[in-house]
Amino acid sequence: MGKLQINKLSKSFGNKAVLDKVTFSVNEGEFVSILGPSGSGKSTLFHLIGGISVPDEGDIYLDGDLINGKRGAISYTPQAPSLLPWRTILQNVLLGAEISGKKNEQDALDMIERAGLGGYEKAYPHELSGGMKQRAAFIRSLLSPQSLICLDEPFSALDEFTRLDMQKWLLSIWESYKRSILFVTHNIEEAIYLSDRIIVLAANPATVKREFTIPFERPRDKNLLLKQDFLQWKKAIIKELSWE
Ligand code: ADP
Numbered sequence: 001m002g003k004l005q006i007n008k009l010s011k012s013f014g015n016k017a018v019l020d021k022v023t024f025s026v027n028e029g030e031f032v033s034i035l036g037p038s039g040s041g042k043s044t045l046f047h048l049i050g051g052i053s054v055p056d057e058g059d060i061y062l063d064g065d066l067i068n069g070k071r072g073a074i075s076y077t078p079q080a081p082s083l084l085p086w087r088t089i090l091q092n093v094l095l096g097a098e099i100s101g102k103k104n105e106q107d108a109l110d111m112i113e114r115a116g117l118g119g120y121e122k123a124y125p126h127e128l129s130g131g132m133k134q135r136a137a138f139i140r141s142l143l144s145p146q147s148l149i150c151l152d153e154p155f156s157a158l159d160e161f162t163r164l165d166m167q168k169w170l171l172s173i174w175e176s177y178k179r180s181i182l183f184v185t186h187n188i189e190e191a192i193y194l195s196d197r198i199i200v201l202a203a204n205p206a207t208v209k210r211e212f213t214i215p216f217e218r219p220r221d222k223n224l225l226l227k228q229d230f231l232q233w234k235k236a237i238i239k240e241l242s243w244e
């Protein structure tokens with residue numbers, strides 16, 4: 001479960017082509033990042049996968065079912081996390097599970113604790129920092145029943161220290177929950193550190209420029225960021241992203 005297949009997806013706004021025949025896949029339990037510059041169409045791609053808008057051309061399959069324009073098939077956390085201000089943190093993280101009728105409060109409490117949010121179960125979103133809200137939004141995704149989780153630049157607003165902690169936390173959670181993750185970022189190091197595979201987009205309009213399979217074994221830790229092999233990968237990808 002959680003296999004995504006994107007076939008020749010195209011989308012224009014007026015006469016501006018944003019996506020042009022974008023094709024890639026995410027396998028069961030795989031962590032795949034979409035890496036591309038700002039404005040290259042990453043969020044647009046996610047809106048299509050989330051069923052918030054429909055493609056002009058192309059198909060989106062989840063576990064063999066066509067999901068073009070279908071909402072709720074995947075768990076989607078938008079670029080700005082959207083906790084409901086009138087619900088407590090516990091009520092917020094249970095939202096997706098509640099809609100599907102598969103609410104498990106004990107799981108939610110355990111994950112809140114693991115995310116370092118213990119004691120904030122009854123707090124409201126405005127009482128939390130940006131990083132804490134982001135973690136709460138993740139927990140909500142992880143507790144939702146969907147087999148594929150899509151995260152749109154979840155760490156781009158965080159400072160470097162918080163970002164590293166959050167990346168490590170996301171990896172540790174993902175390693176024990178093993179869902180498929182499609183992750184959007186414009187940060188090269190982040191993509192290498194987290195992913196099994198990286199899809200590099202070229203912009204205007206977005207096309208798949210190249211795919212990289214990242215061989216580093218798991219579990220990964222922050223020391224990886226300083227290794228020579230890691231820097232080699234970074235160089236190779238920077239080369240791919242720059243215009244020649
Ligand atoms: P990214 O997430 O990679 O930064 P986006 O997908 O948000 O990029 O945007 C890609 C391009 O599509 C931008 O030029 C943006 O202005 C345009 N765009 C996105 N959504 C709309 C929309 N609803 N109407 C018109 N243009 C849009």
Ligand code: MG
Pocket residue numbers: 042043044079152153
């Ligand atoms: Mg975006």
